[in-house]
Amino acid sequence: xxxxxxxxxxxxxxxxxxxxxxxxxxxxxxxxxxxxxxxxxxxxxxxxxxxxxxxxxxxxxxxxxxxxxxxxxxxxxxxxxxxxxxxxxxxxxxxxxxxxxxxxxxxxxxxxxxxxxxxxxxxxxxxxxxxxxxxxxxxxx
Numbered sequence: 001x002x003x004x005x006x007x008x009x010x011x012x013x014x015x016x017x018x019x020x021x022x023x024x025x026x027x028x029x030x031x032x033x034x035x036x037x038x039x040x041x042x043x044x045x046x047x048x049x050x051x052x053x054x055x056x057x058x059x060x061x062x063x064x065x066x067x068x069x070x071x072x073x074x075x076x077x078x079x080x081x082x083x084x085x086x087x088x089x090x091x092x093x094x095x096x097x098x099x100x101x102x103x104x105x106x107x108x109x110x111x112x113x114x115x116x117x118x119x120x121x122x123x124x125x126x127x128x129x130x131x132x133x134x135x136x137x138x139x140x141x
Contacts, residue, residue, distance in 0.1 A: 002119050007063035009116035013128065014054045014066040016108040020047040022069055023101055027094070036094065043098070043138065050131045057124060099140045106135055 021044055028040035055065035109132040117125060 003061050003063075005116070005119040006121075006124070007058055007061050009112050009119055010054055010058050010061075010124070011063070011066040012108060012112055013131070014051060014058065015069060016105050017047040017051045017054065018066065019069045020044070020101065020105055021051065024098075027098070031094070033091070036091075039140070040098075043102075046134055046138070050134075053127055053131070057127070095140050102135065102138060102140060106132065109135065 024040040024044040024047070028037050028044065031037055031040070058065045109128060112120075113125070113128060113132070120128070
């Protein structure tokens with residue numbers, strides 16, 4: 001197994017979870033609605049849990065967990081839509097943007113599972129599938 005490729009694959013998921021943490025932290029701080037604060041807090045907690053497991057795995061392999069985000073292009077615009085919608089109290093726009101972000105997270109998990117299983121251990125694949133299932137179970141709106 002190519003350890004560097006394994007670390008890179010896991011760090012893809014670290015990045016998307018970094019995005020989720022940052023995005024939901026921003027969304028939570030921008031909204032006044034208690035139910036949205038609760039939703040965003042729960043989504044952020046899911047990402048924190050994912051990050052903890054992913055970072056531990058990267059470190060165990062001798063790698064450095066990614067600290068940055070991949071907030072670019074469409075993903076970045078989605079979070080900016082959340083922020084703008086919260087400032088104007090457009091609830092459905094906020095929820096639609098969050099759903100878009102969740103779809104992007106699931107795409108990242110799918111990509112890693114489709115493209116990198118040759119460099120992942122059985123245990124790593126199981127962890128990724130478990131995290132992916134937790135993301136799929138999330139309902140927004």
